[in-house]
Structure formats: C-alpha cells, structure tokens
Amino acid sequence: MRLFSHFSHSSFSNTYLLAHEEGGEALLIDPGKITLELIDRIEKHHFQLKSVLLTHRHDLHSLGVKTLLKIYKPQVYVGAAAMYDFATIELGKEESQKLGSFDVKIILIPGHSLDSLLFKIDNLLFSGDVLLAGKIGSTNSELEKALLIEGIKRKIFPLPDDLIILPGHGPLTTLKIEKIFNRDLYEIER
Amino acid sequence: MFKGDTCHYGDCQRTTLGEGDFCYYHSANRSEKLRGLFENRAERQVVFADLIFDSYDFSATKFINSLFSRSVFRNVNFKGSKLWGAMFDFCLFVGCTFEESEIRHSLFGGAKLMNCSFKNSLAIYSNFVGIDARHCDFSSSDLYYSSFAGSHLVETQFIDCNLKEATFTASTRLNVSFRASNYEEAHF
Numbered sequence: 001m002r003l004f005s006h007f008s009h010s011s012f013s014n015t016y017l018l019a020h021e022e023g024g025e026a027l028l029i030d031p032g033k034i035t036l037e038l039i040d041r042i043e044k045h046h047f048q049l050k051s052v053l054l055t056h057r058h059d060l061h062s063l064g065v066k067t068l069l070k071i072y073k074p075q076v077y078v079g080a081a082a083m084y085d086f087a088t089i090e091l092g093k094e095e096s097q098k099l100g101s102f103d104v105k106i107i108l109i110p111g112h113s114l115d116s117l118l119f120k121i122d123n124l125l126f127s128g129d130v131l132l133a134g135k136i137g138s139t140n141s142e143l144e145k146a147l148l149i150e151g152i153k154r155k156i157f158p159l160p161d162d163l164i165i166l167p168g169h170g171p172l173t174t175l176k177i178e179k180i181f182n183r184d185l186y187e188i189e190r
Numbered sequence: 191m192f193k194g195d196t197c198h199y200g201d202c203q204r205t206t207l208g209e210g211d212f213c214y215y216h217s218a219n220r221s222e223k224l225r226g227l228f229e230n231r232a233e234r235q236v237v238f239a240d241l242i243f244d245s246y247d248f249s250a251t252k253f254i255n256s257l258f259s260r261s262v263f264r265n266v267n268f269k270g271s272k273l274w275g276a277m278f279d280f281c282l283f284v285g286c287t288f289e290e291s292e293i294r295h296s297l298f299g300g301a302k303l304m305n306c307s308f309k310n311s312l313a314i315y316s317n318f319v320g321i322d323a324r325h326c327d328f329s330s331s332d333l334y335y336s337s338f339a340g341s342h343l344v345e346t347q348f349i350d351c352n353l354k355e356a357t358f359t360a361s362t363r364l365n366v367s368f369r370a371s372n373y374e375e376a377h378f
Binding site for chain 1: 279280295297299300315316317319320335336337338339340341355357359360
C-alpha cells in the first residue's frame with residue numbers, strides 16, 4: 001500500500017491519497033483543495049480513484065470534492081449525508097467496512113463536529129480534526145471538549161501504540177506519542 | 191548533494207556518495223562516509239530501529255520513509271542530509287548535527303536531544319512533540335508547521351527562525367531564545 005500526503009498552502013490542511021499499487025485502486029481522504037500536483041500524482045501512477053472519504057463537513061476538508069467529481073467518478077463516503085449538496089454515501093455505523101478494495105474501520109468521535117469520523121486502514125489512522133500532533137481538535141464548548149476527549153480515550157487509546165496518526169492539519173504522529181505528551185487529553189483530569 | 195546514482199566503476203552498482211561519480215569503495219579519498227554494516231545501505235526506506243549509532247557520518251545522505259525509532263545517536267553527522275518521512279520517535283541524540291539538512295514530514299516525538307544543532311536547516315511539517323531538548327540550536331531554520339507541543343526546552347535557541355504555524359503549546363521553556371523569529375505567527 002502506498003500513501004501520499006498533500007498539503008494545501010491555502011487551507012493549511014492535509015489530503016491523503018492511499019493506493020494499492022501502480023495502476024491500482026486508490027482512495028482519497030479529505031480533499032480540501034484539488035491541486036495540479038494531486039491530479040498529476042493520480043494520473044502519473046495511473047491510479048483508479050474509486051473512493052473519497054470525508055472526516056467531517058468543514059470546507060477545509062471537503063471543498064475540493066466538487067472539482068474532483070468533474071474529473072473522476074468516485075463514491076463519496078461521509079458521516080452525515082444531509083450536510084452535503086452532492087451525492088454521498090452515509091457511514092452511520094461504527095464498523096469495519098470494505099470500501100472498494102480497502103478494509104476500513106470507521107470510528108465516530110463527535111466533539112470537533114457532530115459528524116466527525118476517523119478511518120483506520122491497516123496501521124494508519126486518518127484522524128481528521130479529532131486528534132492532531134500534540135493537541136486535540138478545536139471545540140465550541142467545554143461539553144464538546146469533554147465529549148471529544150472521552151471519545152479519544154475510549155475508542156483510540158485501546159488501539160496499538162505504534163499506530164500512525166495522520167491528522168487533517170499538521171504533522172503526523174503516533175498513538176504512543178499522543179498518549180504520553182498530548183496534554184489536551186489530560187486537561188480535564190488536572 | 192547526494193544524487194542516488196550508481197557507481198561508475200566497472201559494473202559496480204553501489205550508490206555514489208556526495209557529488210562524486212563513485213561509491214565509497216571506489217572513491218578517490220575513501221573517506222569514512224558510512225561505516226561498518228551501514229555502508230551503501232543508507233538511502234531509501236531502511237529500518238534501523240533500536241540501534242546505537244556512534245560517530246557515524248550520514249552527511250548528505252537521503253533517507254526516505256526510514257525507521258530509526260528508539261535508537262541512540264551519539265556524535266552523528268546528518269549535515270546536509272535529506273530526511274523525508276523519517277521516524278526518530280523516542281530516540282536519544284547527543285552531540286549530533288542536522289545543520290543545513292532538509293527535514294520534511296519527519297517524526298522526532300518523544301526524543302531527547304542534547305547539544306544538537308539544526309542550524310540553517312529546513313525542518314518543516316515535522317513532529318517534535320514532547321521532545322526534551324537541552325543546549326540545542328535551531329537558529330536560522332525554517333520550522334514551518336512543525337509542532338513542539340508538550341516539549342521541554344532548556345537553553346535552546348530559535349534565533350532568526352521561520353515559525354509560521356509552528357506549535358509550542360503546553361511546552362516548558364527555560365532560557366529559550368526566539369530573537370528575530372516571527373514567533374507572533376506561531377502558537378504558544
């Protein structure tokens with residue numbers, strides 16, 4: 001499996017392209033902005049873009065989908081279909097699903113937004129704005145913050161320590177680093 | 191700079207070092223670029239976890255998506271190296287230099303660094319979360335979008351750095367200088 005990371009200088013957000021092999025099936029996570037570099041990457045490797053996964057409905061993570069749909073015909077998977085004005089497939093349940101040829105474990109952790117999803121594929125966790133390097137996603141209230149922290153501890157902490165976390169913004173991290181050094185996660189306990 | 195070409199000597203297929211056309215074995219000066227087990231292996235996607243590196247010279251060497259987790263580096267020279275997607279989580283670095291190196295999307299989280307220099311380096315989009323850095327120097331470096339959240343920084347210099355979108359939240363800082371850096375664009 002091959003992973004490519006794209007950074008948008010206009011939205012400061014990450015888009016991830018995951019593919020099996022040269023010319024194989026690919027999926028895209030959080031296309032906030034479609035750049036020529038990203039299209040070149042798909043075309044150069046002859047990837048078949050079959051799926052787009054959106055971690056949540058914020059423009060920085062989903063604005064590029066409409067552009068993408070003019071070029072490719074992927075299925076777009078989201079947490080809450082009603083929030084989008086293009087055709088999507090709702091992933092309402094927490095379970096492992098086969099999206100195209102990828103085995104994806106879907107994790108729902110509200111707090112940053114009500115529809116926040118995380119996608120675990122092999123030892124990679126695409127965490128959107130739920131969990132970032134050294135911090136948690138922003139929230140609008142203490143209640144949402146508590147909900148977010150509780151969800152991370154209950155659903156992510158039991159996963160393996162060497163899990164690589166690929167957030168929607170900023171650098172990658174690992175679960176072990178976040179467990180030890182992410183002080184946002186322990187703020188309420190203090 | 192390392193080009194990744196193969197040695198021009200006969201049918202030798204080893205990787206060239208530095209600006210030269212020949213590998214370590216066939217270069218004119220046969221300087222100690224890489225030693226022991228690691229000769230000619232330090233290029234792409236290596237896995238060197240849980241090892242001890244003492245006085246190695248990895249200058250101008252390119253490591254892509256390489257794993258060095260929990261290793262110990264003492265007096266190792268990474269000057270001018272390219273570290274793209276390299277994993278140095280929970281490593282110990284003593285007296286190492288990363289000057290003029292190009293560090294992208296790399297992971298130093300949980301590492302301990304003592305007397306290390308990152309001067310004039312490009313250390314962007316990298317994870318320094320929870321590092322314990324003492325007497326280190328990041329001066330004149332570009333740290334765009336790198337995170338030092340939860341780190342413990344002592345006698346460490348960030349003079350004349352680009353700190354745009356860099357994160358220092360929940361970090362403890364003792365005698366740390368951000369002089370001439372754009373720290374107002376960072377998150378503290």
